[in-house]
Amino acid sequence: MFNRVLSILVAVAVLGILVTGCQGQKKTSAQPSRPIVITTLFPLYDFARTIAGDRMEVQLLLPPGVEPHHFEPKPDDLARIHRAALFVYIGPFMEPWADKIIQGVDRTKVRVVPAAAGITLLPAMAHSGKEQHHHDHDHNHQVEAYDPHVWLDFKADQAMVAKILEALIAADPAGAEQYRRRAADLTEQLSALDARYKAGLASCDSRVLLHGGHAAFGYLANRYNLNYQAAAGVTAELEATPRRLAELVQQVKQNKVKAIYSEELVSPRVARTIAGETGATVLKLHGAHNVAKEDLAQGVTFIKLMDENLKNLQVGLSCKN
Template sequence: MNKVKRNVVGFLLAAVALVAAGCGTANEQAASGVPDKDDNITVYTSFYPLQYVAERIGGDLVEVKNIVPTGVEPHDFEPTAKDIVDITNADLFVYNGSGFEAWAEKAIEGLDQAKITVVKATDGLELLPAGEEHGEEHEETHEHGTEDHGHGEFDPHVWLDPTLLKAEAEKVKDALVARDQANSQVYEQNYQQLAADLDKLDGEFQQMANGATHKEFLVAHSAFGYLAHRYGLTQIAVSGISPSDEPSPAELKALVDLVKEHQIGYVLFETLASPKVAEVIAREANIQTATLNPLEGLTKEEAEAGKDYLSIMRDNMETLRTVLQ
C-alpha cells in the first residue's frame, strides 16, 4: 500500500475511534457477540461477488450491505470514514483478501473481533501467482502485465472460478451458522442450493472449453487467470492485476505481433474500466472487441436489469464460446 493510501486509512481509523467513543450504548447491545433474535444479522461485504454469496446464503435472515457502490471499480476504491464506522456496527464483515482490498486489510485492525465476525474469504485457498498467464495446455508465459502493481504476490480474482467461489461461500455459511445457530439449517440449505448452481455453471464452462477450437484469449485486464486455469485456457493480458495499468508502446507492439502470431480475433475489455487500450490493440491488429466481465462489481445498468453473478458468468461463457471458435 502506498504512503497516500496508508495515510487515508489511518485517518479513517482515527475517525472510527472518535465516533465509536460516542456510540458506546449502541455497541454495548452487541457485546455478547450474538445478534438480537428480533433483528436480522447485518453483513457488510467488500465487493459484489461476496454480496451475492451472502444474500443467497442468508436470505431473509440477513441484511447485506456492500461497501463499494454500484458502478465503481473496486481495485483502487477507498472507503469514507462513515463506511468504516458502519462496518464497526456490523455482525459480519466479509472481504476477499489476498491483496484485492488494501483498505480492508488495514481496517480490520481497528475492529473488535469479539463483537464482529471477520471472514477473509480466500483463507486456505490455493492461489495463483500474480501477473502470470495460466493454462494447462501452454507452458509459455507471456511477459505482459507481470509486475506486482501493489496488489501482492497472488492473483486475488478467485471468484471467476465457480468452484473457488463455492469455497468462499462455504466460509460465509460457516460464519453465519456460528453467529446464528438457531437458523443453521436454513443457512445450510441455502448454501447447498448455491453450491449446486455453481457446480452446474462449472459444468457448462467445462463443456464450452472442451469444444473450443482455440485455447487463448486476449484480455485488457489480467483478471481471468483462475477461469483459464480451471478450464485449460490461457489468458493473454494487456495490463496487470489492476485495470488501471497500461502497457508501454513497446509492449503494445509486442501484443499486436502476438495477436497476429496466434491468430487471435478479439481483444476483450471489461465493464467498469476504460476500453481505450483494448480499442488501440483492436485498431492496430485489425481485430474485433468484445466484453468479458470480471464481476468485480455491477454497473448501474446491470443492477437495474436484475443481472447477477450466474447470469453475467453465463454471458461471459457465451462471449468466450464466440472468441474461442
C-alpha cells in the same frame, strides 16, 4: 412582535422534532432491525445474500459502478463495518485496506470473514508480460505477488460459499437449517456453471484468450486450459506499455485471433487500439468485481454474469458447443 414570531417558530420546530421522534420510534418498534453483513465485492455480496435470505441484511460496501482496485473506504464506510455483525472480504491481497480496518474492530461484535483464506493463489504476473514484475504505480507500491481474482475459479467460489455459510451459522445458529439449504443449492449451481464452462470450451478453434485490460481472468483461463494474455498487471491502475501492446498485436496476427476482450468498469481503449491494428472484434468479459447501478437494482447474479461471459468466449474462440 419579533419575539412573539420567534417564539412561535421555535415551538413549531420543537413540535416537529417530537413528532418525527415518535414516528421514528413507531417505525423502529414495528420493523426490528436485522443483523447486517457487509461484503466488499459483488461475488461475496451475491453469495451472502443468497445464503442469508431474509434473516440478515446483506450490503455491498463498494458503491455501484466503482472499480474496486481504486476504492478507498470513507468514514461512513468504516462506521458501517463497525456496526455490522459480519464483515466478509476476499483477503489482504485483494483489499489491502481491510487489514487496517479490522485491526480496529471489536471482534466480539464483528465477525471477520476472509473468504478466500486457504485457497491456493496464482502468481500475479503469469499472464501480463515480464516488464510488469518491477513496475511501481504512482504511490510507489510494489506490484502484488499474487493474483487476487480467485472468484473467477468456480471451484474456489464453492469454498468461499462454505466459509460464508460457516460464519452465518456462527452468528445466527437459529437460521442454520435455512442457511445450509440455500448454500447447498448455490454450491450445486456453481458446480453446474463449472460443468457448462468445461463443456462449452472443450472444442474451440482457438485457445488463445487475449485481454486488453488488467490481468483479471487468470483463474478462469487456468481452470479451462486457455492461453491467457492481458495487457497489464493484476490491478486496474497498471497501464499497458507500448512494448506490451506490440506483443499483443503480434499474437493476434500470429494466432489469427478473432476477438480481443475488454472488461467492465475499465476503459476499452486498449482493446480497441489492438483491434484497430489487427481487425479483431472487441467483446466484453465481466470480471464481476462490481456491477453497475442498474444491474444491482435489477438483481443481477454472479452466475448470470458468468453465463454471459461463456457466450462471448464461445464466440471469440470459435467454439463448437
